[in-house]
Amino acid sequence: MSRQLYFRASGDDRDYSGAPPAFGNVRPNPEEIVSTALWAFIAVATSLFSLFIASYLMRMQSTDWHAIVMPRQLWLSTALLLAASAAMHLASGAARRARRAVLRNMLLIAGLLMIAFLLVQSWAWQALLASRVTAAGNPAGSYFYLLTAMHGVHVAGGVIAWLLISRTVWRRELRGVPAPKPRRIGLCARYWDFLLLVWLALLATMSGVTNEVVRFICGAA
Amino acid sequence: MAYTDHTTATDADHAPHGFWTRYVWSQDHKVIAVQYASVAIAVGLVGMLLSDLMRLQLGFPGRFAFIDANHYYQFMTMHGMIMVIYLLTALFLGGFGNYLIPLMIGARDMVFPFLNMLSFWVYLLSVIVLMASFFVPGGPTGAGWTLYPPQAILAGTPGYDWGIIMMLVSLLIFIVAATMGGLNYVTTVLQARTEGMTLLRMPLTVWGIFVATILALLAFPALLVSGVMMLLDKTMGTSFFMPALVSMGQAAQYTGGSPLLFQHLFWFFGHPEVYIVALPAFGIVSDLISVHARKSIFGYRTMVWAILAIGVLSVVVWAHHMFISGMNPYFGFFFATTTLIIAVPTAIKVYNWLLTLWRGDIHLTVPMLFALAFISTFLIGGLTGLFLGNVSVDIPLSNTYFVVAHFHMVMGVAPILTVFGGIYHWYPKVTGRMLNDTLGKLHFWITFLGTYAIFFPMHYLGVLGMPRRYYDFAQYQFIPPSAHALNSFITVIALIVGAAQLVFVANLAWSAFRGKRAEGNPWRAASLEWQTPQTPPGHGNWGARTPVAYRWAYAYSVPGAEQDFIAQDAPPEAGGLEPHPYPGKEATT
Numbered sequence: 001m002s003r004q005l006y007f008r009a010s011g012d013d014r015d016y017s018g019a020p021p022a023f024g025n026v027r028p029n030p031e032e033i034v035s036t037a038l039w040a041f042i043a044v045a046t047s048l049f050s051l052f053i054a055s056y057l058m059r060m061q062s063t064d065w066h067a068i069v070m071p072r073q074l075w076l077s078t079a080l081l082l083a084a085s086a087a088m089h090l091a092s093g094a095a096r097r098a099r100r101a102v103l104r105n106m107l108l109i110a111g112l113l114m115i116a117f118l119l120v121q122s123w124a125w126q127a128l129l130a131s132r133v134t135a136a137g138n139p140a141g142s143y144f145y146l147l148t149a150m151h152g153v154h155v156a157g158g159v160i161a162w163l164l165i166s167r168t169v170w171r172r173e174l175r176g177v178p179a180p181k182p183r184r185i186g187l188c189a190r191y192w193d194f195l196l197l198v199w200l201a202l203l204a205t206m207s208g209v210t211n212e213v214v215r216f217i218c219g220a221a
Numbered sequence: 222m223a224y225t226d227h228t229t230a231t232d233a234d235h236a237p238h239g240f241w242t243r244y245v246w247s248q249d250h251k252v253i254a255v256q257y258a259s260v261a262i263a264v265g266l267v268g269m270l271l272s273d274l275m276r277l278q279l280g281f282p283g284r285f286a287f288i289d290a291n292h293y294y295q296f297m298t299m300h301g302m303i304m305v306i307y308l309l310t311a312l313f314l315g316g317f318g319n320y321l322i323p324l325m326i327g328a329r330d331m332v333f334p335f336l337n338m339l340s341f342w343v344y345l346l347s348v349i350v351l352m353a354s355f356f357v358p359g360g361p362t363g364a365g366w367t368l369y370p371p372q373a374i375l376a377g378t379p380g381y382d383w384g385i386i387m388m389l390v391s392l393l394i395f396i397v398a399a400t401m402g403g404l405n406y407v408t409t410v411l412q413a414r415t416e417g418m419t420l421l422r423m424p425l426t427v428w429g430i431f432v433a434t435i436l437a438l439l440a441f442p443a444l445l446v447s448g449v450m451m452l453l454d455k456t457m458g459t460s461f462f463m464p465a466l467v468s469m470g471q472a473a474q475y476t477g478g479s480p481l482l483f484q485h486l487f488w489f490f491g492h493p494e495v496y497i498v499a500l501p502a503f504g505i506v507s508d509l510i511s512v513h514a515r516k517s518i519f520g521y522r523t524m525v526w527a528i529l530a531i532g533v534l535s536v537v538v539w540a541h542h543m544f545i546s547g548m549n550p551y552f553g554f555f556f557a558t559t560t561l562i563i564a565v566p567t568a569i570k571v572y573n574w575l576l577t578l579w580r581g582d583i584h585l586t587v588p589m590l591f592a593l594a595f596i597s598t599f600l601i602g603g604l605t606g607l608f609l610g611n612v613s614v615d616i617p618l619s620n621t622y623f624v625v626a627h628f629h630m631v632m633g634v635a636p637i638l639t640v641f642g643g644i645y646h647w648y649p650k651v652t653g654r655m656l657n658d659t660l661g662k663l664h665f666w667i668t669f670l671g672t673y674a675i676f677f678p679m680h681y682l683g684v685l686g687m688p689r690r691y692y693d694f695a696q697y698q699f700i701p702p703s704a705h706a707l708n709s710f711i712t713v714i715a716l717i718v719g720a721a722q723l724v725f726v727a728n729l730a731w732s733a734f735r736g737k738r739a740e741g742n743p744w745r746a747a748s749l750e751w752q753t754p755q756t757p758p759g760h761g762n763w764g765a766r767t768p769v770a771y772r773w774a775y776a777y778s779v780p781g782a783e784q785d786f787i788a789q790d791a792p793p794e795a796g797g798l799e800p801h802p803y804p805g806k807e808a809t810t
Contacts, residue, residue, distance in 0.1 A: 029412075032412055033332045033333075033408055033412045036408045036411050036412050037333070037404050037408040040403075040404050040407050040408060040438065041404055043438065044404070044438045044439065044442060045442075047438075047439045047442040047443075048442035048445060051443050051489070052446055055446060055461070055482055055486060058485070059461065059478070064465075064477035065477075135457055135459060136458040136459050136460075137476075139461065139476070139478070142453070142459040142460070142461065146449070146450070146453065150449075
């Protein structure tokens with residue numbers, strides 16, 4: 001990519017300083033558009049979760065903060081999210097190589113793993129509530145429910161994207177049309193990777209960061 | 222990567238024909254822009270009415286029995302929130318952004334028309350929820366537009382129960398709408414530019430709106446985070462922001478929450494918000510000045526870099542709103558420094574505007590008058606910003622009318638003058654008719670002189686020590702009678718300026734049907750939106766073929782050219798290429 005290209009209509013390397021170009025009817029490419037919009041959305045969501053984490057670090061320094069033990073279900077849910085992400089990548093690769101059976105199976109497995117992730121998260125909520133960690137009391141508990149819920153909402157969005165893609169795949173299968181839109185499945189995989197990274201960051205914050213760590217980083221120890 | 226469409230059918234063939242699909246559930250960016258702008262102006266009139274009610278109390282204390290202290294604070298809160306978010310943000314991004322981005326970059330529409338429509342309807346919902354808060358038990362919140370906890374949700378503050386919940390819910394809905402719109406604008410600018418429309422050939426209006434949209438996308442999450450957590454503090458009894466406290470003689474259930482945390486989050490959104498409003502104004506003013514002074518904009522590239530630099534700096538200055546909050550004094554040093562650095566790119570812009578005007582062929586049309594008024598207003602508001610950016614000066618002035626004067630000049634009056642200038646400028650393209658010029662000039666002079674008469678004296682009141690946010694000044698011996706007389710004067714002027722805005726609205730309505738018919742390019746402007754085959758532009762904007770950009774949008778008064786402007790899509794032989802087009806290539810003019 002030359003520097004010049006950066007300032008031009010994307011992918012267009014014609015010379016506009018002189019001769020007129022051949023055509024005058026440009027329409028943007030839908031898959032490039034969705035890809036750009038997804039990056040933009042990932043930037044927005046990154047801002048959102050970074051701010052949640054920043055507020056968590058600031059709030060945890062007050063005296064009423066009592067660290068809670070993370071429910072054991074989170075090991076399972078993290079594994080499920082990892083597996084879902086991997087399955088989606090396999091589906092995406094299968095779509096690119098037009099291996100229809102693998103695509104079908106991997107897509108189904110990925111979706112089931114993702115839904116299982118949400119179920120295990122709510123199981124973790126039940127476990128925490130059972131050990132009397134309420135939403136309103138200890139702020140560490142409040143943050144746990146808030147952050148997992150926020151992440152869950154974004155995962156639900158990922159499940160909707162998966163449903164839309166699966167519907168297309170299913171319809172084409174019924175009609176016997178070759179595997180569809182590998183790029184779309186790749187975009188879904190990209191978003192699911194993002195969900196995984198966000199979850200790992202949230203989990204690391206909630207389980208690994210203590211007051212001492214914050215003070216060490218901020219230099220106030 | 223763009224591909225080329227060889228079909229001969231024009232988009233006009235696909236245009237919706239029914240009234241509902243065409244004007245109500247429309248997915249056409251031009252209709253959505255008018256919808257956004259209409260709702261924003263309507264809600265802005267409510268905001269203006271509230272400010273007049275506040276002024277009645279300040280100018281003639283106690284004369285109007287229905288304005289009690291509670292109502293005063295509710296009016297103040299709603300006035301601030303309406304003007305900043307629901308009027309200016311919505312109008313610049315949803316109104317101007319929607320109308321101008323596709324037309325100025327030569328696109329047929331936004332890249333996600335359905336999402337665009339959804340964005341407007343969700344915005345309308347947020348406005349309805351906001352307006353509904355006037356009718357809930359206890360009325361709207363009176364916590365001040367910054368909604369600082371703990372007082373925002375505690376008994377004693379008007380609207381602490383229903384009002385604040387409605388306000389937070391409305392804000393969260395607005396953020397959803399702004400995000401849907403914002404993703405659309407950013408993606409459209411990046412992906413739907415026509416052939417030859419490089420990023421550095423885009424008009425500065427598009428640059429301003431583009432960078433402001435990026436800021437909105439990254440800053441509104443901070444308001445979402447603070448809004449969600451405050452809503453939970455209010456409804457679920459969490460203690461994110463609420464400290465342990467005694468309220469009305471009773472210990473509240475809250476534990477050690479941090480009100481300071483809210484302030485950080487709020488201003489991490491709140492300061493970029495200033496530039497979400499200012500950057501589109503910068504862009505629009507640049508274009509207005511260039512067109513109406515018949516000169517290419519001076520220093521186009523530095524203008525673009527200044528917009529980008531201001532955008533970046535605007536996210537590292539937020540705590541200058543918190544010098545008196547009790548935060549670590551070292552923070553004050555850092556944030557004062559970054560704040561003062563913003564003066565550099567901003568000054569570059571002001572110099573470039575002045576140098577564009579220098580020896581220009583200045584036409585004092587109504588849009589140009591508003592653009593010039595913007596420069597002086599923004600300059601004055603910016604200069605008082607240099608005062609307040611210094612911690613030691615800010616601390617004594619922070620709670621006085623000096624701050625009211627400062628932020629109204631710089632982010633109230635200055636952007637709204639640009640809004641007016643932009644509307645007078647693009648109205649002929651939107652409606653196909655000119656706005657009445659006499660009414661326009663009347664509107665301009667009353668608004669321009671009037672806002673100076675309102676806000677200039679407030680600087681003196683502030684230096685005198687008159688505190689802001691107070692409902693009644695009767696008991697304060699140090700405030701001399703002359704200050705009260707000045708307050709009455711300000712109120713009378715505010716009522717006159719308020720009435721003048723009705724002239725503007727009447728002009729908008731009357732001219733839409735009875736105004737003089739406009740030709741396609743009444744200002745002889747070079748940018749693409751004036752080169753559409755029809756005025757107002759039809760569905761799909763460009764007929765059979767999208768235009769090709771062969772030069773920048775500022776080819777005015779090019780020596781040897783036939784006319785005093787060369788349209789951006791005129792054939793390359795016409796000349797007028799931008800200076801230093803690309804490294805290694807020389808200008809061919």
